[in-house]
Amino acid sequence: MSSRKPSFQNYDRDEAEEYSGFLLSNAATAKDFITRTTDPDAIRYLVEEHTIDLDVPGAGIQLKEAVLTSETAPLDVKQTVAQRNADLGDMLVPETVERNARTALAVGKPIVLYGPTGTGKTYFAKQLALATCVDYEVYTATPTWTPADITGSIQPETHDGDITYHRRAGCVSQGIQQAERYGDNYAVIIDEITRADISQVFGPLYTAIEDQDQVIFRDDEGNGLTLNDNLKLICTMNMSDRTVNELDNAITRRFAMIELSRYDxxxxxxxxxxxxxxxxxxxxxxxxxxxxxxxxxxxxxxxxxxxxxxxxxxxxxxxxxxxxxxxxxxxxxxxxxxxxxxxxxxxxxxxxxxxxxxxxxxxxxxxxxxxxxxxxxxxxxxxxxxxxxxxxxxxxxxxxxxxxxxxxxxx
Structure with missing residues (x-):
């Protein structure tokens, strides 16, 4: 390995190895290398061989963002970066449950994991997100939720007596933005959905699930956000709250309903x-x-x-x-x-x-x-x-x- 100032020509794996010492000590150059390279193996080497330190305050965040937003970095490398501190262990659910959930997400279907308390729905939702996506965010539904918590809203802001308005994305809209930033699958987990009024709160999503050209939110720049296959929506529901038969038919038609039983x-x-x-x-x-x-x-x-x-x-x-x-x-x-x-x-x-x-x-x-x-x-x-x-x-x-x-x- 060399510590001399590099003269990159190909920005490939060979140069990543040759100049690994310099890249380890120079975050700005490492970030530039990650941004420019078109060789997936080069980024894999930098991440998996710990040539770049993603835990360094400030610089580590920049390098992490460079990897996550790279069009070249493979999904599993992005997962390694985003999920460095994730430790959820082995999946405990029955094999058929995991296979059904993975299949539904793969074909672009949002899912609801339902069953009695203590069957591991939330835990499995996180494991599923980590296995299939770059990263995820968890939100817990409440009785006060409105459609704005899902899709977004326009919020007033006062400064020196003047009122301006800005758009605040809801949890699904934020997930879409993250998926676009990272160029890969991103999961939004909505926990305990029956705490909210599902028919009211999920209403704006129903049309969007069936018509992916439907704009559900526009950001401050006026860009329209639409559902796409990179956004993986995973919901959980306790059977003590409500049975499947009591759910609005609209959600059972549009979501894959995955049951987690009590286990034999x-x-x-x-x-x-x-x-x-x-x-x-x-x-x-x-x-x-x-x-x-x-x-x-x-x-x-x-x-x-x-x-x-x-x-x-x-x-x-x-x-x-x-x-x-x-x-x-x-x-x-x-x-x-x-x-x-x-x-x-x-x-x-x-x-x-x-x-x-x-x-x-x-x-x-x-x-x-x-x-x-x-x-x-x-x-x-x-x-x-x-x-x-x-x-x-x-x-x-x-x-x-x-x-x-x-x-x-x-x-």
């Missing part, structure tokens, strides 16, 4: 094995991992399907992804220096009371709350783990609900 027993067992396998079963943690796995399965089955002694059936739909938070809690809490060192029996119940029970109780009716409490009391009797904490939490919420109903009854 074998799939759950594989997930539980992976998560619990990260725990040390030795005396330092004092966690019986086999018993913990059995607790996960019986807790999940009791919530979803009911118990053998209960003829009422399941309490509510509840996915398995919540249990990963329990194992993360135990991994830290029960280590020799952790706050629950030597007290794994208590720590398990506290983890359920901290992460799992509140999520169950959040949308439960009073009869469901009472059944959740009974379920935890049954688990407390069946296992060495102290499950009284989540049981007490459910009983207190049931009592609060009953007091509320009692007050309402006399008003």
């Amino acid at each position: 027993r074998d799939a759950r067992a594989e997930l539980f094995d992976d998560w619990i396998g990260e725990l040390d079963p030795g005396p330092d943690r004092n966690i019986d991992t086999d018993e913990l796995k059995d607790l996960f399965e019986n807790h999940h089955r009791g919530i979803n399907n009911g118990t053998t002694t209960n003829s009422e059936g399941g309490i509510m739909e509840f996915g398995p992804m919540h249990y990963v938070d329990v194992t993360k809690f135990l991994k830290h809490a029960c280590k020799p220096s952790g706050p629950y060192a030597g007290e794994a029996v208590m720590a398990v119940g506290q983890a359920f009371a901290t992460y799992v029970a509140p999520r169950l109780l959040n949308t439960a009716s009073l009869p469901q709350i009472n059944r959740i409490a009974s379920h935890y009391e049954t688990l407390d009797d069946q296992y060495r783990f102290d499950m009284s904490a989540p049981a007490d939490l459910a009983r207190r919420q049931a009592a609060a609900e009953e007091r509320e109903m009692g007050v309402s009854a006399y008003e």
Whole structure:
């Protein structure tokens, strides 16, 4: 490698290697090289061999933008640059779910990932975006959303008493702009869409999805933005909010509806094995991992399907992804220096009371709350783990609900 001032002729991989020392120390020249080269392998070398440092404040941002906006850089190289700090791990959803979602996005169809809470919809949406796009942005729908949050709006701005107006792009419009800047796929994830009025908020998109010549927004320069295949729209929806049949037919006709189920027993067992396998079963943690796995399965089955002694059936739909938070809690809490060192029996119940029970109780009716409490009391009797904490939490919420109903009854 040479550190002398380069005299580029071809701006290709060979010159990238020859002058790598200089490019490493001169961000302006590296940026110029990336902008001028027509050799994809040259950019790949600069990025993958760490010849250019993308983490340097200021200069690193410029080099990152140069790669992302390059017409020469391959998509996977752009992904490497944009997603340097992304660490979402392996995909956990069933293979058919992943294949269906990828196919829908590839043919230009926006998708809705739907299913019970805890099936990994948001996590999978991010993984899908990282796998198929340069980068992505996540937005969470709210009841106050209007079409402007999707497509954009005109906003007033006051300066020295004068009022001017500028155009503010909505989340989809911003995604289109990013896809145009990067010249590749860019994803917009809209999480929990049923929190908003879908028919009203998504209305302007419906025509645009069917007619890609339809302008949905104009920027301050008057440029019209239209949907195109480079914008990948991924939405998530909890089944506890609304069933598919209750959705506006307009969205089910225009979006690919991808269901994430509760996972069958074998799939759950594989997930539980992976998560619990990260725990040390030795005396330092004092966690019986086999018993913990059995607790996960019986807790999940009791919530979803009911118990053998209960003829009422399941309490509510509840996915398995919540249990990963329990194992993360135990991994830290029960280590020799952790706050629950030597007290794994208590720590398990506290983890359920901290992460799992509140999520169950959040949308439960009073009869469901009472059944959740009974379920935890049954688990407390069946296992060495102290499950009284989540049981007490459910009983207190049931009592609060009953007091509320009692007050309402006399008003």
